[in-house]
Amino acid sequence: MQQNLKVQADIVNELLGLEAKLEPLEARKEELKEALRGFGAAAYPVFGVGEVTVSQPSVSVKKGTQMVVDETQLSSLSDATVYEIIEKKFVVYEDVMSRAAKSRVEIKLAA
Structure with missing residues (x-):
């Protein structure tokens, strides 16, 4: 049981780490998409x-x-x-x- 909790904690920590890295990239992606919308x-x-x-x-x-x-x-x-x-x-x-x-x-x- 403890081993499963460690696996879950590892998955959650990795997922949160990825989200922390992706969040600024997603924000920049939205800025670029908004800029392209301006061109029609x-x-x-x-x-x-x-x-x-x-x-x-x-x-x-x-x-x-x-x-x-x-x-x-x-x-x-x-x-x-x-x-x-x-x-x-x-x-x-x-x-x-x-x-x-x-x-x-x-x-x-x-x-």
Whole structure:
């Protein structure tokens, strides 16, 4: 049992050591990806090494409208009351937007 705990501790220590080394590299990688996004969508092949592809960013677009209402309160009202609430604009519709996203940067190493 103690031997298993030592093996687990060794694995955990190695994993934490790797993470400590990778964290600054990952941060730098994100900085470089952000810089490439500034140049727009493109593919950057490097013969024998791999390719970096930058896609177009997606923008938030209107997908429709949505009624915003406290449904627990609305369900307790009569149909006539609900109709009146809508007519008097106590219940309004809001735009439903898609999520905006940064352009994706893919890195593929040559095999």
